[in-house]
Amino acid sequence: MSAPSRFDRGHTDDLMTFLSASPTPYHAVASAAERLEKAGFRQVSETDAWEGTSGGKYVLRGGAIVAWYVPEGAAAHTPFRIVGAHTDSPNLRVKPRPDTGAHGWRQVAVEIYGGPLMNSWLDRDLGLAGRLSLRDGSTRLVDVDRPLLRVPQLAIHMDRNVTADGLKLDKQRHLQPVWGLGDSVRDGDLIAFLEDEAGLARGEVTGWDLMTHSVEPPAYLGRDRELVAGPRMDNLLSVHAGTAALAAVATSGADLPYIPVLAAFDHEETGSQSDTGADGPLLGGVLERSVFARGGSYEDRARAFAGTVCLSSDTGHAVHPNYAERHDPTHHPRVNGGPILKVNVNNRYATDGSGRAVFAAACEKADIPFQTFVSNNSMPCGTTIGPITAARHGISTVDIGVAILSMHSARELCGADDPHLLANALVAFLQP
Structure with a gap:
């Protein structure tokens, strides 16, 4: 019999459902919006005039969502409490001319997005999903969630040095997936196939934003099912936790001294510089319009901005049992040890001492432990939307997250209890 968990696994079960339903940023924001709608939130258009009424509202823009809840009687200068996250993950994305192939194979031309562990995409059954732009100006989501593509690895017999020299992949030549057989390549085949899948007439699609995803579903793992393996945990784990926390706070009936906000951006993996990225105007525009x-x-x-605090929630690195020397010797975050506070004195993370106090208070209120992550001084440190949010908006920002293994792999690994612990900490932060 499996050892019982201290925490309710219902949240983690729902996370796994969310991951499966969200193969792209566009699907992720649609999934988040659906959950918020059930909690009473309503979509507002950026092109309409906004009213200052109370209640839950959200804006969708491409692969980004900003949602907020205005308590009854909130003053115009009421500060915000923001949970920040990102919806994108490293993957293989379809090029403008997708149809290619040679030597009797039909292939799909892809471009590398972000910084994926490229070997993790080899010999894996892949689906195809994304956003189709139609001739009439509308868009349609599409998800072929079945084995459709595969990036075949070269047999060891033809690469005898791979065991000695390691696997070396050329991004242009070695990662183009196969999806069928044929001696001739016809432009338009892939898009015609997707039009059929989406129930559209031929020629309706004039633009696309498409990407591959592993079709293997998330799963509990380990002797006691204390681990979860799945795709896109970086960073849909945080998007899901933030959505759940905002919905819980909005429906709690509690008095709120702040306006709770969820801001989930696209394009973090490529620098956040887009109209839907954290370095764009989306968040600042929404907050300002809410005030006005x-x-x-x-x-x-x-x-309002001076009193605002943002928790930038993104996955971090659990200590790896096979590479412990790559971690700071005095900071070893463990899975199922609670959320992590990320610190870097060179501002790759935005956390400072006052921010640590805010997060510590939330965890204390939620009665959960937390850990601290600091990079090994000999290794470069990654970054998040945290420093961008702090610098662009002048908002006090704290970097946190959940410790995982295999970050940027097609399939990542976390503790089964940590997603629920993170969500509890976010509830306590949004509703102090």
């Missing part, structure tokens, strides 16, 4: 819709002035906006 409640009759606020620029002075009210300045007061």
Whole structure:
């Protein structure tokens, strides 16, 4: 019999459902919006005039979502409490001319997005999903969630040096997946296939944003099922936790001294510089319009921003049992040890001492442990949307997350209890 978990696994079960339903950033924000709709949130359009009414609202823009809940009687200068995250993950994305192939194989031309562990995409059954732009100006989501493509690895018999020299992959030549057989390549085959899959007439699709994904579903792993393996945990784990926390706070009926916000951006893996990225105007525009819709002035906006705190939630690195020397010797985050606080004095993470105190208070209120991550001084440190949010908006920001293994792999690994612990910490942060 499996050892019982201290925590409810219902949240983790729902995370696995969320991961499966969200093969792309566009699907992830649709999944988040569906959950928020059930909690009473309503979508508002950026092109409409906004009213200062109370309640839950959200804006969708491509692969990004910003949602917020205005308590009854909130003043124009009421500060925000923000959970920040990102919806994109490293993968293989379809090029503008997707149809290619040679030597009797039909292939799909792909470009490398972000910094994937490229070997993890080899010999894996892949589906295809994304957003189709139609001739009439509308868009349609598509998800072929079955084995469709595969990036075949070269047999060892034809690469005898691979065991001695290691696997070396050329991004242009070695990662183009096969999806069928044929001696001739016809432009338009892939898009015609997707039009059929989406129930569209031929020629309706004039643009696309498509990407591959592993079709293997998330699964519990380990002797006591204390681990979870699955795709896109970096960073849909945080998007899911933030969505769950915002919905819980909005439906709690508690008095809220702040306006709770979820901001899940696209394009973090490539630098966040887009209209849907954290370095774009989306978050600042939404927060300002919320202030002004409640009759606020620029002075009210300045007061609100000055009192605002953002938790930038992204996955971090658990200590790897086979590579422990790559970690800082005094900071060894473990899975199922609670969320991590990320610190870097060179501002690759935005956390400072006052931010640590805010997060520590939330974890204490939620009665959960937390850990600290610091990079080994001999290794370069990654970064997040945290420093970008702090610098762009002048908002106090704290970097946190969940410790995982295999970050940027097609399939990552986390503790089964940590997603629920993170969500509990976010609830306590949004509802202090």
